[in-house]
Amino acid sequence: MYTISKEFHFSASHQLHGLKNDHPCGRIHGHNYTLKIFLRGEPNKDGFVQDYNDLKPISDWVNNTLDHRHLNDVFDFQTSVENMSKYIFDLFKPEFPLLVAVEMSETPKTNCRYEE
Ligand SMILES: Nc1nc2c(c(=O)[nH]1)N=C([C@H](O)[C@H](O)COP(=O)(O)OP(=O)(O)OP(=O)(O)O)CN2
Numbered sequence: 001m002y003t004i005s006k007e008f009h010f011s012a013s014h015q016l017h018g019l020k021n022d023h024p025c026g027r028i029h030g031h032n033y034t035l036k037i038f039l040r041g042e043p044n045k046d047g048f049v050q051d052y053n054d055l056k057p058i059s060d061w062v063n064n065t066l067d068h069r070h071l072n073d074v075f076d077f078q079t080s081v082e083n084m085s086k087y088i089f090d091l092f093k094p095e096f097p098l099l100v101a102v103e104m105s106e107t108p109k110t111n112c113r114y115e116e
């Protein structure tokens with residue numbers, strides 16, 4: 001069994017609500033986000049678990065919906081990487097049944113992985 005992955009990058013601003021008053025993330029700020037998609041399966045006759053090129057709809061969605069946006073305007077929930085990675089998993093699982101996990105990073109030092 002194989003697990004393949006592809007990364008997508010976007011820049012966006014956001015503001016977290018409900019944090020203690022002096023929490024820096026309560027202010028509007030931005031990140032260069034990394035989104036990583038994981039697919040698991042056996043290779044087909046072409047030797048691919050899934051052609052990376054098939055993931056263009058995810059790339060298009062990231063570029064059109066998330067890149068250079070204020071994420072609080074995009075999502076109607078707290079824009080933590082936990083909440084967004086699950087949302088993205090649930091959004092693309094029907095189109096990509098081999099999808100097994102979604103990871104999101106706000107900075108090179110932090111990472112969140114959502115899997116079923
Ligand atoms: N579990 C989570 N914790 C935090 C999230 C999150 O989505 N999930 N998000 C934030 C903020 O978005 C914040 O911008 C990122 O926090 P942090 O890594 O602490 O930011 P810094 O780069 O400033 O950290 P340094 O340690 O100063 O480099 C907060 N927490």
Ligand SMILES: [Zn+2]
Pocket residue numbers: 014025029030031106
């Ligand atoms: Zn943040």
